[in-house]
Amino acid sequence: MNTPPPVVPEKSRGALVFAAVIIGLFFVGLMFLLAYGVKQSGRADRESLPSPLIGKPAPAFDLPVLHDPKVRISNKDLAGAPYVMNVWGSWCPECRVEHPVLTKFALTKRVRFIGYNLKDERSEALRWLEQFGNPYVLVIADEDGRAAIDWGIYGAPETFLVDGLGIVRWKHVGAVTDEILANELIPALEKAEGKR
């Protein structure tokens, strides 16, 4: 092993260059592919296929009101004008992130803003609203999360726009930001109002 190693003859130089080119091409190809993947992963519709509910009637439901469980609200009670429904829970940290954004939006009184309290303890939910403020005109409570299945709700927060005919027009999974409000929800709302 101590003898000086033989130098590769000229002939196999070509093979080495060839191997280097292959390695390089493979690497560049892989990087482009992954970069494409990263770009795509930012698209909201990539992970979850677009909600099958979009363009379809909102599911029928009949749920108690959080503040007064004796009163029940069904989809028929909400028909006639568009409404935005925001799914939240006191157990959901992300909901606290979007709360100021949603409060600002609710104060504009642009549209009826309904809260959908998902899988929560009533007392905890009420305390949460007391602590952070209640932007909703009405909160319906889905304690066992059964009605949420019909809506295709994965968790909280999620936000839906339903038009006056009861058709789901828009949906967002995750915290709503100012950009999403301005670029997605408001235009969708304008469109829904125009169509009616």
Added chain:
Amino acid sequence: MLPELGQITLILALLVAAVQAILPLVGAHRGKREWMALARPAAYGQTVLLLLTFAVLTHAFVVQDFSVKYVASNSNTLLPMMYRYSAVWGSHEGSLLLWVLVLALWTTAVALFSGKLPEPVVARVLGVMGLVSLGFTAFLLLTSNPFERLLPAPLEGRDLNPLLQDPGLIIHPPMLYMGYVGFVVPFAFAIAALLDGHVDARWLRWTRPWTNVAWGFLTIGIALGSWWAYYELGWGGWWFWDPVENASFMPWLVGAALLHSQAVTEKRGSFAGWTLLLAIAAFSLSLLGTFLVRSGVITSVHAFAADPSRGVFILAFLGIVIGGSLLLYVLRAPRTEGSPFTASSRETLLLANNVLLASACGMVLLGTLYPLIADALDMGKISVGPPYFGLLFLVLMAPLVMLVPFGPLTRWQREQASKPLAMLAPWAGLALLVGVAAYFMAPQGPWKTAAGAFGGAWVALGTLRFLWTRIRSNGRLTPEMLGMTLAHLGIAVFVVGALLVEAQNVQRELALKPGQTLEMSGYAFRFEGVDETQGPNYVSDRGHVRVLRGDRELVLLHPEKRAYASGGQVMSEAGIRPGLFGDVYVALGEPLGNGAWAVRVHIKPFVRWIWLGALLMAIGAFITAADKRFRRTPETRTA
């Protein structure tokens, strides 16, 4: 204000990593001793700082400080104490911190045990490890800060993903990371060698045990993950070719190739360039795996939440590290050849081993990225799934298994092909006999059963034949040989397990009312109903299934469906009676009303052998690493 302290120690760790990365490397280049000497203290300092950071985050979980966003998202007042510790690495930020910490521990180990290596080598190796650490610590601080506050603090946290609330998953990630990240050592040595422009067989000998230990940990980590999927997901499967599983399996395959090629390079001086390339590839694949899991590029049940800014950062890092290493390799790879060898020699066999393992890895990579390729080429959303992987894997691994017994019995450089053939012929015959017997005894799936029995017997007998020759000729067995023997026996055990459970698995799914009995392959399963029990943070529908064989009662199993209080997620816990020659496996499906439940029953012969085989491979790797020969350290190199 402890979390802020953790923040500060993390920032300090970043600065120390920068020192560890830059000064020793420059120092080694310019021959400045004082700069090189900084490598070790920097490595120790970084480890201490990261340990402190980790302790602070753990403390936040133990005392449930929900003002830390990461804690609020991954913990809950009901979470049992044991899982508060493991919740630290339950999600992206914390597990990345664990990643960096494990890297620091490996770095410290290298700093401690490299006393006899030449100073410039140590400086370069620790410098390269510092560069990797620098990148990841920056990633952690800039995109995934675990100490971000959430003020005012919520009253209740969101809870740790219930899938992770399991004893097996407490140690699975640390083991996996020990393996994954451990490949940084051979990688750093390869880069140091390329920078130095001189591959020395003696350093290579020094890195071999490191590769073995890392690979052993990775083996255990993967096996734990597979075992967990088996009893927790309730499907009775043990491997799903999921992108995240593949992400850990690719470095494993290349790592196995690296173990073997390192042995050739160390002993014969051959394949030096190839060994360096494999060392780069093994760690690059670890990085790629980390990227795939955390960027949201690939969708998988295990993947962490997607965040494009993270994806961009880690992709850039990946590009720099892998691209830089490959460029360095192309420019500086040793253009030397070791001792020549003929077509019939151990070198050739190990070359075949490497080609097959590398191809298998390429095939897994292609399959994993295929959905992305299809998406990029606008061919729609598709997934290749188990049929593709299963078939190709069999095609590539079958010849490898056939070749295993030949390797140790064939001499280096030149061997008359007839010699090992003659030695192994009777054992091949015996293995064939076992296969034929299995074919006729199998109640179902005779071909796969026969293949499993033959393959397992062939590898086991051939390996024992080597052991016997060895002991008879000089009665001495080095740890290196013992380790190799155990690992190869592990392959035999694994082959039997994987193929027999595939061939002999029986399963039925049936609606059962309390009192009803399901009979299957000689077992009777009496369903005795479901009652509700309260766990620490879940409510469980706990089934009672009495298993009888003939008139004898075997066991009372309790499959469960747990609904976690925090998010209402439902988890299944299979009821299993483990056995060396087969498991009885019962899982609860859905309630069907009137006390009736869908009940899924499996009989899984030899399923334990899969993990037993993996364990043997890992033990073999550890024993090999313990060989004293690797520690008889090289005298200082003369330039």
